[in-house]
Amino acid sequence: MKRTLFILVIFIATIIKSIAQIPNNGFENWTTVGSYQNPDGWGTMNNTTAASGIFTATKGTPGDPGTAYLVLTSKKIGSVVINGIAISGALDSTTQLPKSGFAFDQRPQSFTGNWQHMIYGTSQGSVSAILTRWNTANAKRDTIAKAYQTLSGMAMGWANFTINFTYQNGNFPDTCIIVLKASGASPTANDYLWVDNLAFSGSVTAVPENNAQSNAIKLFPNPASNFVTLTTNRNSNACITLNIYNAMGVLVRSEILKQDQQQINIENLSNGIYLIEVKSHDHCAKQKLIIQR
Numbered sequence: 133m134k135r136t137l138f139i140l141v142i143f144i145a146t147i148i149k150s151i152a153q154i155p156n157n158g159f160e161n162w163t164t165v166g167s168y169q170n171p172d173g174w175g176t177m178n179n180t181t182a183a184s185g186i187f188t189a190t191k192g193t194p195g196d197p198g199t200a201y202l203v204l205t206s207k208k209i210g211s212v213v214i215n216g217i218a219i220s221g222a223l224d225s226t227t228q229l230p231k232s233g234f235a236f237d238q239r240p241q242s243f244t245g246n247w248q249h250m251i252y253g254t255s256q257g258s259v260s261a262i263l264t265r266w267n268t269a270n271a272k273r274d275t276i277a278k279a280y281q282t283l284s285g286m287a288m289g290w291a292n293f294t295i296n297f298t299y300q301n302g303n304f305p306d307t308c309i310i311v312l313k314a315s316g317a318s319p320t321a322n323d324y325l326w327v328d329n330l331a332f333s334g335s336v337t338a339v340p341e342n343n344a345q346s347n348a349i350k351l352f353p354n355p356a357s358n359f360v361t362l363t364t365n366r367n368s369n370a371c372i373t374l375n376i377y378n379a380m381g382v383l384v385r386s387e388i389l390k391q392d393q394q395q396i397n398i399e400n401l402s403n404g405i406y407l408i409e410v411k412s413h414d415h416c417a418k419q420k421l422i423i424q425r
Contacts (some may be wrong), residue, residue: 154310155220155234157330159202162191171202173234175223177214184209188216188314192326196246196290201328204257204312206319213321216257216314233309236263241334241380243279243295243310247327250286253320257283257313259295259327263305276305277336282316283325290326294333299379302338302405302420337381337407348417349410355422358399364392364410364417375409376401376421398423 155173162169168178168187176189192203204216215228222231243261251257260280264273277297310330315323350363364372374396376385384401389410398421406421 153236153238153332154308154330158195158198158328159191159200160195160198162200171218173220174202175219175221175230176204177217177223177225177228180225181207181209181214186214188214189218196328198328201246201326202312204314204325204327206315206321206323208321213315213319215319216323216325218312218327220308220310230309230311233262233264233307235306236308237304237306238332239263239277239299239304239336239338240297240332241336242297242332243330244333245293245327245330246290247293247325248287248290249283249314249325250288251283251315251320251323253315253318253323255316255318255320255323257315257323257325258311259283259293259313259325260311261295261297261332262309262311263297263307264309265303265306273307274303275300276303290328297336299336299405302379302407304338336379337377348415349408349419351408351419351421354420355424356398357423357425358397360396360398360421362389362394362396362408362410364389372410372412375411377407377409379405 156171159171161172163172168182169191170176170178178187178189181188186207186209188205188207190203192201193199195201202218204218206213206216217228219230221233224231262278263276265276267274277299279295279297281295312325312327314325348365352361372389374387374389375383378384401423403423403425408419408421410417
């Protein structure tokens, strides 16, 4: 009985942690600011449009699931159409660009949620999540991965969406910025996007940076384009297997190495970060390979 209860507590804690990855991911919490409400943890254009009595971000009810959801609508003020935008953090209302996001240190496979949307013009809205990490050496933010999708067609009832991340390197992020837009660069009045139940799913294996273990193998050139020369330091005549994993942690090639120095054909592998693993019955060494053409 105690073991069952313990497992149940761990299961519930795992669910809570998953849901809590994105602040106010179900848009249940709102704060009244003067004449309007804003979803907690999210920046919108309401602080700019409120002076005209117009709001591009409003609360819809009931949620899917829950009691509320986010309604973004592009609205016309005078001769200008203001895009319905929400940022998971701070929004610069002048540039309509994010100023900050929220702390996040995982490598999810997908960005998911529920939506409804309709575009009245040709300027498509979008949903995106960007994972970044502060680079202390260059004093700038490096992009780790992006998940991006435009609002093609329409969704007149609640529909699920899943957008896979495209990873640009093997590092872990420290920040995530989610950008929700009812319209694109040239918004049309009444374009709308309803969003609820945002989450991340899956996990992508990190590709470790070069370390002492990688001294057992050498790759040249690196980055490489079509061929890379692999040199190993064998301590025995044991059979050695070469495994190549992509940035998603998926094994894309496996073969037996026939000699200590061998040219590997990588023409059929796409650009990106890969993990080269050289393995025998008593030894394993890993090295990061960048394929760039």
